[in-house]
Amino acid sequence: xxxxxxxxxxxxxxxxxxxxxxxxxxxxxxxxxxxxxxxxxxxxxxxxxxxxxxxxxxxxxxxxxxxxxxxxxxxxxxxxxxxxxxxxxxxxxxxxxxxxxxxxxxxxxxxxxxxxxxxxxxxxxxxxxxxxxxxxxxxxxxxxxxxxxxxxxxxxxxxxxxxxxxxxxxxxxxxxxxxxxxxxxxxxxxxxxxxxxxxxxxxxxxxxxxxxxxxxxxxxxxxxxxxxxxxxxxxxxxxxxxxxxxxxxxxxxxxxxxxxxxxxxxxxxxxxxxxxxxxxxxxxxxxxxxxxxxxxxxxxxxxxxxxxxxxxxxxxxxxxxxxxxxxxxxxxxxxxxxxxxxxxxxxxxxxxxxxxxxxxxxxxxxxxxxxxxxxxxxxxxxxxxxxxxxxxxxxxxxxxxxxxxxxxxxxxxxxxxxxxxxxxxxxxxxxxxxxxxxxxxxxxxxxxxxxxxxxxxxxxxxxxxxxxxxxxxxxxxxxxxxxxxxxxxxxxxxxxxxxxxxxxxxxxxxxxxxxxxxxxxxxxxxxxxxxxxxxxxxxxxxxxxxxxxxxxxxxxxxxxxxxxxxxxxxxxxxxxxxxxxxxxxxxxxxxxxxxxxxxxxxxxxxxxxxxxxxxxxxxxxxxxxxxxxxxxxxxxxxxxxxxxxxxxxxxxxxxxxxxxxxxxxxxxxxxxxxxxxxxxxxxxxxxxxxxxxxxxxxxxxxxxxxxxxxxxxxxxxxxxxxxxxxxxxxxxxxxxxxxxxxxxxxxxxxxxxxxxxxxxx
Numbered sequence: 001x002x003x004x005x006x007x008x009x010x011x012x013x014x015x016x017x018x019x020x021x022x023x024x025x026x027x028x029x030x031x032x033x034x035x036x037x038x039x040x041x042x043x044x045x046x047x048x049x050x051x052x053x054x055x056x057x058x059x060x061x062x063x064x065x066x067x068x069x070x071x072x073x074x075x076x077x078x079x080x081x082x083x084x085x086x087x088x089x090x091x092x093x094x095x096x097x098x099x100x101x102x103x104x105x106x107x108x109x110x111x112x113x114x115x116x117x118x119x120x121x122x123x124x125x126x127x128x129x130x131x132x133x134x135x136x137x138x139x140x141x142x143x144x145x146x147x148x149x150x151x152x153x154x155x156x157x158x159x160x161x162x163x164x165x166x167x168x169x170x171x172x173x174x175x176x177x178x179x180x181x182x183x184x185x186x187x188x189x190x191x192x193x194x195x196x197x198x199x200x201x202x203x204x205x206x207x208x209x210x211x212x213x214x215x216x217x218x219x220x221x222x223x224x225x226x227x228x229x230x231x232x233x234x235x236x237x238x239x240x241x242x243x244x245x246x247x248x249x250x251x252x253x254x255x256x257x258x259x260x261x262x263x264x265x266x267x268x269x270x271x272x273x274x275x276x277x278x279x280x281x282x283x284x285x286x287x288x289x290x291x292x293x294x295x296x297x298x299x300x301x302x303x304x305x306x307x308x309x310x311x312x313x314x315x316x317x318x319x320x321x322x323x324x325x326x327x328x329x330x331x332x333x334x335x336x337x338x339x340x341x342x343x344x345x346x347x348x349x350x351x352x353x354x355x356x357x358x359x360x361x362x363x364x365x366x367x368x369x370x371x372x373x374x375x376x377x378x379x380x381x382x383x384x385x386x387x388x389x390x391x392x393x394x395x396x397x398x399x400x401x402x403x404x405x406x407x408x409x410x411x412x413x414x415x416x417x418x419x420x421x422x423x424x425x426x427x428x429x430x431x432x433x434x435x436x437x438x439x440x441x442x443x444x445x446x447x448x449x450x451x452x453x454x455x456x457x458x459x460x461x462x463x464x465x466x467x468x469x470x471x472x473x474x475x476x477x478x479x480x481x482x483x484x485x486x487x488x489x490x491x492x493x494x495x496x497x498x499x500x501x502x503x504x505x506x507x508x509x510x511x512x513x514x515x516x517x518x519x520x521x522x523x524x525x526x527x528x529x530x531x532x533x534x535x536x537x538x539x540x541x542x543x544x545x546x547x548x549x550x551x552x553x554x555x556x557x558x559x560x561x562x563x564x565x566x567x568x569x570x571x572x573x574x575x576x577x578x579x580x581x582x583x584x585x586x587x588x589x590x591x592x593x594x595x596x597x598x599x600x601x602x603x604x605x606x607x608x609x610x611x612x613x614x615x616x617x618x619x620x621x622x623x624x625x626x627x628x629x630x631x632x633x634x635x636x637x638x639x640x641x642x643x644x645x646x647x648x649x650x651x652x653x654x655x656x657x658x659x660x661x662x663x664x665x666x667x668x669x670x671x672x673x674x675x676x677x678x679x680x681x682x683x684x685x686x687x688x689x690x691x692x693x694x695x696x697x698x699x700x701x702x703x704x705x706x707x708x709x710x711x712x713x714x715x716x717x718x719x720x721x722x723x724x725x726x727x728x729x730x731x732x733x734x735x736x737x738x739x740x741x742x743x744x745x746x747x748x749x750x751x752x753x754x755x756x757x758x759x760x761x
Contacts, residue, residue: 057502072705081665083145084608092717098133104612105160112383113409113516119158132302149508151486159508159530176761183754186214217288250312266298269744281339294333302328327353342390344738354379370420382408400453407445432489442479443514448472499539515578544596586612608642717746
């Protein structure tokens with residue numbers, strides 16, 4: 001019999017102490033408090049229906065429109081500061097591809113065919129691919145972060161949690177908001193949001209954003225003429241149009257169309273070691289400077305349509321239909337070695353589209369409620385990349401050498417789910433649910449060597465024409481299906497109107513998949529499974545102090561990783577296989593608080609602790625004997641401690657009101673690569689300060705914001721292609737793939753200052 005043990009870590013004991021110490025009723029408001037500010041109720045849709053956040057038995061952070069505006073948040077990446085044990089980063093060589101980890105669970109590699117570990121949603125529409133998922137904040141009502149597996153209500157690929165981006169509903173009035181932001185590094189942002197009532201039942205709305213910024217650094221050497229040499233720049237345009245129609249009091253129809261075109265350059269990485277093959281690529285002076293032999297241009301185009309119909313059948317029953325169709329296209333130039341030579345260049349194309357349909361039934365009775373539904377998902381995820389190893393080819397007497405990998409991973413998924421709460425009495429309730437999912441996936445992979453320098457399409461570099469028939473053979477053409485049941489159960493105790501305790505168990509899974517880099521036919525990897533246990537308390541200790549705390553443990557099984565397995569037909573050849581070869585676990589705790597310290601001052605913060613590690617990873621030796629390689633693996637993008645402390649101070653003045661804001665966010669040391677990690681980011685803290693002015697009539701606003709004011713340098717991604725460590729060799733390593741010592745770092749934003757001016761017509 002397998003037994004599960006909860007590690008009695010210091011953070012778990014701290015939560016236990018907090019829970020036991022909060023068993024007393026909340027303090028009554030005195031007359032001074034009742035005349036001053038008191039904590040507001042925060043509504044969330046974490047359980048697919050509108051609820052008070054303090055009554056939801058799971059760890060959820062909600063950041064509303066006012067806080068987003070006051071803190072000057074510009075992209076969804078900044079949300080990580082305000083949610084414990086959460087990491088949201090840009091993926092290495094792009095500005096728009098998201099790397100998301102919650103409680104040590106995510107997906108490091110964004111290649112097509114791989115599924116995410118954290119689900120991204122815009123108004124309950126699933127964003128299936130990480131390309132284009134670094135969302136700029138435009139016309140948003142709130143952002144919710146749900147921590148822990150959400151397999152029952154949100155389905156597959158939410159094993160770490162879910163991010164929900166909730167847009168604003170229209171007010172019915174004619175409005176136009178314009179906002180201009182100027183900042184250092186040539187930042188020039190324009191946002192327009194408006195709405196027009198066509199009738200008392202039909203409203204039209206739109207949003208537009210033009211976001212540009214010069215680079216934090218430069219491409220110092222590029223052998224291609226006419227290139228834009230800005231590195232870490234931004235050039236993005238986004239457009240959204242919506243229509244809301246209420247033909248009857250109990251019927252609401254919402255249509256939306258959005259399009260984003262990100263033309264920011266591909267990011268060049270910082271060479272942490274000088275090249276062995278060229279003197280023209282020494283270690284740059286700035287971490288934002290780079291070299292490249294590829295075009296700097298990059299593009300991420302995304303667009304989608306969605307239709308939501310909500311019908312209140314009666315006071316107790318609501319039917320909802322959510323339909324969406326989305327696609328994205330991204331040609332990207334990734335220079336892995338970041339030199340002017342074609343040592344290891346990877347031009348690639350990602351091409352994805354997916355359709356979703358959900359039918360939802362919500363029922364509310366006197367002492368119980370139910371959320372249930374049917375879900376359908378159909379996607380096609382395709383791509384191609386060319387690993388150009390020209391230097392290695394020439395050393396072998398070849399005109400060039402390219403490994404080209406291409407293919408598609410097509411997926412269909414159907415699910416039925418139900419989740420509800422039954423109130424036993426005024427204090428005790430039980431909630432839970434089940435979801436049954438049937439997954440079907442077929443995959444085609446082409447993989448092989450081409451003995452010349454090849455790009456995915458003609459015109460990639462000046463004068464290049466892709467020869468007809470250039471390509472690689474089909475090595476895998478297969479299909480597989482899986483079915484999973486993911487349960488959730490929770491027990492809640494409402495000690496009084498202000499304090500709730502809960503204990504829950506939940507499961508989630510990440511879809512099975514075929515190896516998108518397969519070199520020969522191989523079976524698919526089965527789905528990954530996460531089992532999570534959580535206890536928590538949500539309490540308004542007084543009318544001015546709110547504390548939410550949770551302790552959790554999770555088991556992550558059947559993790560999908562590449563192993564090098566000998567080819568039984570050729571003992572001299574090694575074959576990379578994708579399989580379920582890893583297991584890990586994590587225990588941790590999270591605290592979030594809000595304190596209305598005075599009539600004008602609010603203090604907020606969060607602390608996250610986590611101990612996450614692999615406990616079983618295996619591969620095979622040359623004799624096909626199973627070997628333990630656990631010591632070679634680490635959990636990435638997961639600091640053991642995340643902490644944030646901030647404040648908001650309101651100051652009325654004769655012309656309106658000033659709001660001063662600030663926060664200090666600390667993240668302890670974390671690793672960047674799961675297998676053979678050679679780079680770690682030391683602990684660091686980021687300081688942000690801002691001030692906002694709003695006129696008396698609410699029409700004019702001005703905001704001044706400083707981010708990362710101490711100019712901390714911190715890694716958010718890397719590439720490492722190194723041989724064995726050897727102190728006697730130059731750079732301390734033997735050459736890796738491509739014949740060079742390639743160790744590349746990508747960094748978060750430096751100190752930025754911005755001034756925003758807004759007007760509401």
